Amino acid sequence: MAANPKPKVRMLDCGEAINAAFREEMRRDERVVMWGEDVITMESPTAGADLCTRGLFEEFGGDRIRDTPVVEAAIIETAIGAALAGLRPIAHVMTGGFQMGCFDPIFARLGTAYQEWKHPGTLPVVVMASVLGGAAKGADHALSPEALFMHSPGLKVVMPSTAYDTKGLLKTAIRDDFPVMFYTHREVMIREEKEAIPDEEYLIPFGQADVKRNGEDVTIVTWSGMVLRALAAAEELAGEGIAAEVVDLRTLVPMDVDTIVTSVRKTGALLIVHEAMKRAGAAGEVAMRVAEAAPDVVRTLKAPIRRLAAKNVALPTSLRIERRLVPQVGDIVQAAQDLVQESM
Amino acid sequence: MDIPEEKLLWMYRTMVTTRKLYETMYEMYRHGSSLGNFVAGEGEEAIPAAICANLRREDSYKPNFRQTSCLFAKEGYELADIFSGNLFDAERGYLGFSLALGEDVGVYTGFALAAQMRGTDQVCVCTFGEGTASKGSIHEAMVTAAAWKLPIVFVLQNNQYCGGTRYSKVYRFDDLADRARGYGIPGRSVDGNDVMATYAVVREFVERARTGGGPGLIVAETYRLSPYFERAPGEIVIEGYRPEGELEEARGNDPIPRFRKTLSELGLLTDEDVERIDREVEDEIARAMSDGRQRPRVDYDQYIQYAVAEL
Numbered sequence: 001m002a003a004n005p006k007p008k009v010r011m012l013d014c015g016e017a018i019n020a021a022f023r024e025e026m027r028r029d030e031r032v033v034m035w036g037e038d039v040i041t042m043e044s045p046t047a048g049a050d051l052c053t054r055g056l057f058e059e060f061g062g063d064r065i066r067d068t069p070v071v072e073a074a075i076i077e078t079a080i081g082a083a084l085a086g087l088r089p090i091a092h093v094m095t096g097g098f099q100m101g102c103f104d105p106i107f108a109r110l111g112t113a114y115q116e117w118k119h120p121g122t123l124p125v126v127v128m129a130s131v132l133g134g135a136a137k138g139a140d141h142a143l144s145p146e147a148l149f150m151h152s153p154g155l156k157v158v159m160p161s162t163a164y165d166t167k168g169l170l171k172t173a174i175r176d177d178f179p180v181m182f183y184t185h186r187e188v189m190i191r192e193e194k195e196a197i198p199d200e201e202y203l204i205p206f207g208q209a210d211v212k213r214n215g216e217d218v219t220i221v222t223w224s225g226m227v228l229r230a231l232a233a234a235e236e237l238a239g240e241g242i243a244a245e246v247v248d249l250r251t252l253v254p255m256d257v258d259t260i261v262t263s264v265r266k267t268g269a270l271l272i273v274h275e276a277m278k279r280a281g282a283a284g285e286v287a288m289r290v291a292e293a294a295p296d297v298v299r300t301l302k303a304p305i306r307r308l309a310a311k312n313v314a315l316p317t318s319l320r321i322e323r324r325l326v327p328q329v330g331d332i333v334q335a336a337q338d339l340v341q342e343s344m
Numbered sequence: 345m346d347i348p349e350e351k352l353l354w355m356y357r358t359m360v361t362t363r364k365l366y367e368t369m370y371e372m373y374r375h376g377s378s379l380g381n382f383v384a385g386e387g388e389e390a391i392p393a394a395i396c397a398n399l400r401r402e403d404s405y406k407p408n409f410r411q412t413s414c415l416f417a418k419e420g421y422e423l424a425d426i427f428s429g430n431l432f433d434a435e436r437g438y439l440g441f442s443l444a445l446g447e448d449v450g451v452y453t454g455f456a457l458a459a460q461m462r463g464t465d466q467v468c469v470c471t472f473g474e475g476t477a478s479k480g481s482i483h484e485a486m487v488t489a490a491a492w493k494l495p496i497v498f499v500l501q502n503n504q505y506c507g508g509t510r511y512s513k514v515y516r517f518d519d520l521a522d523r524a525r526g527y528g529i530p531g532r533s534v535d536g537n538d539v540m541a542t543y544a545v546v547r548e549f550v551e552r553a554r555t556g557g558g559p560g561l562i563v564a565e566t567y568r569l570s571p572y573f574e575r576a577p578g579e580i581v582i583e584g585y586r587p588e589g590e591l592e593e594a595r596g597n598d599p600i601p602r603f604r605k606t607l608s609e610l611g612l613l614t615d616e617d618v619e620r621i622d623r624e625v626e627d628e629i630a631r632a633m634s635d636g637r638q639r640p641r642v643d644y645d646q647y648i649q650y651a652v653a654e655l
């Protein structure tokens with residue numbers, strides 16, 4: 001019988017892709033260790049995720065994977081100490097909102113102190129959490145804290161929107177010698193469609209945005225769960241004759257400004273969409289980076305840059321209210337239509 | 345112990361109401377479109393009943409996060425409030441709670457501080473789980489309360505589990521009340537499934553706090569019969585962490601049948617009373633639900649008034 005060159009892929013959801021990344025990296029490097037609340041017991045460190053850590057305890061044992069008490073500050077600080085002592089910890093803090101209770105350990109200890117005190121070596125810590133937007137879980141669960149941590153000098157910020165990207169970026173994060181904030185998103189984690197994940201190892205470098213859909217009329221820059229909504233919006237817009245290009249930034253720090261500029265050069269219109277609150281949100285940073293990197297592009301824009309983000313008030317625990325505060329597919333469609341209208 | 349008869353019956357009715365409230369709210373959650381998370385504290389009903397039986401309208405009470413609906417039992421609140429969606433009311437001593445666990449304990453300590461500064465005899469009872477008890481912010485609140493002898497009673501509700509983690513995996517001592525010694529405040533453990541014993545300890549600690557004797561720590565031992573939480577559709581909850589047979593055994597120590605038995609042995613409750621109370625409570629809940637749902641809800645237009653500047 002002829003050899004059957006089946007592409008070596010497996011269909012995985014995001015939780016399974018994370019599980020595979022953990023497993024591969026823990027096998028590859030015994031310095032990779034992890035802890036967090038219910039990491040072993042519930043198999044689901046990133047809340048909203050399915051079984052991210054299933055089987056890791058059985059394979060790697062209690063010296064390398066541990067359940068912690070409810071001690072977010074200690075989870076981060078012990079990770080810092082252990083990293084300085086030669087390990088490569090993955091520290092789980094469940095949700096972005098719970099990171100407010102360990103803000104100093106993340107922002108200042110992990111993201112600042114090693115620079116300030118001229119630490120001569122590496123600090124390989126990955127902090128993992130979920131953003132639980134879209135289900136009226138309120139600010140403590142649903143907060144999308146990227147802008148807060150982008151403002152800490154020593155933190156990279158990663159927010160993928162697919163299982164494929166999550167796996168490749170997570171492996172890169174674990175191999176990075178300096179701190180990485182890694183956020184999964186509830187809407188990505190609970191997607192029913194599985195994705196084809198190659199058996200063969202792949203890594204996705206930081207600072208490379210991915211054009212998730214091509215278009216000529218308007219550039220939509222976004223990341224994390226909002227990519228799914230932007231793609232749904234682009235589909236609707238296509239029905240109305242508007243070709244939207246969706247740029248998934250994937251990493252906020254470092255930011256791939258080139259890909260945005262290339263896209264905007266083509267479309268002449270830029271809409272930035274994010275789930276976090278608008279005021280001092282990351283959209284402002286994206287717009288300024290574009291302006292600084294390519295003043296010529298800004299000068300020839302067909303319409304002023306726009307942003308669409310959550311309104312400047314606390315995330316509620318009511319779905320009715322949340323849906324009016326946080327950008328929905330319809331809002332993205334509307335904003336893109338307005339922008340294209342203005343460009344004519 | 346000298347607990348007045350009507351107080352005993354009030355606590356029984358409160359516990360029954362609490363249980364039925366969980367059941368009603370779970371049905372609403374399952375059939376509603378509200379998403380969010382649903383939590384309940386089945387098996388832990390004796391503790392809020394014993395606490396509320398000792399509090400006045402102007403006092404403050406923070407139930408454990410999975411028992412917020414127990415506020416109906418606090419003087420000043422009623423069942424319909426629970427269905428109205430609006431509970432936050434500093435006048436009636438409820439300052440909300442933090443879904444980031446533990447961050448509210450200092451806030452309630454601030455209520456006690458205000459009472460002391462203004463010279464009122466208000467007290468605060470602030471409950472949190474044994475899992476939450478690990479949080480550093482609680483430690484800071486307790487140090488502060490002890491330093492200033494504030495009128496607050498901390499109730500650590502040990503239901504054995506924090507998510508899927510059994511408390512004995514985390515704590516290296518048997519009696520969690522030993523912790524109080526580290527703060528220099530009185531501490532006491534009590535069987536939190538025994539409502540009469542819990543009532544007595546709460547009464548002692550609340551009276552001490554009310555009369556200037558400062559804070560204390562009560563550890564109420566109980567068992568979480570409810571799951572960790574019900575998640576929104578599509579999300580997974582793992583419930584396989586309990587040793588086989590444990591849940592069934594714990595059901596045998598359910599505080600409601602236990603108290604029912606005690607009351608009937610005391611000659612205070614007949615089988616007919618039990619049935620009558622069940623029926624009355626069901627009616628009350630049904631009425632409260634329709635009353636509460638008719639009350640005006642905070643809508644979008646009101647909600648956005650919280651914006652401090654541009655929306």
Ligand SMILES: Cc1ncc(C[n+]2csc(CCOP(=O)(O)OP(=O)(O)O)c2C)c(N)n1
Pocket residue numbers: 037070072094098101408410443444445446472473474475476477503505506507568
């Ligand atoms: C700061 C913070 N960390 C983690 C969580 C996730 N979480 C929600 S409930 C829970 C368990 C709390 O256990 P415990 O305090 O014992 O209360 P119980 O659930 O037993 O009533 C955890 C860890 C949270 N809500 N807040």
Ligand SMILES: [Mg+2]
Pocket residue numbers: 473474475501502503504505506507568
């Ligand atoms: Mg508990």
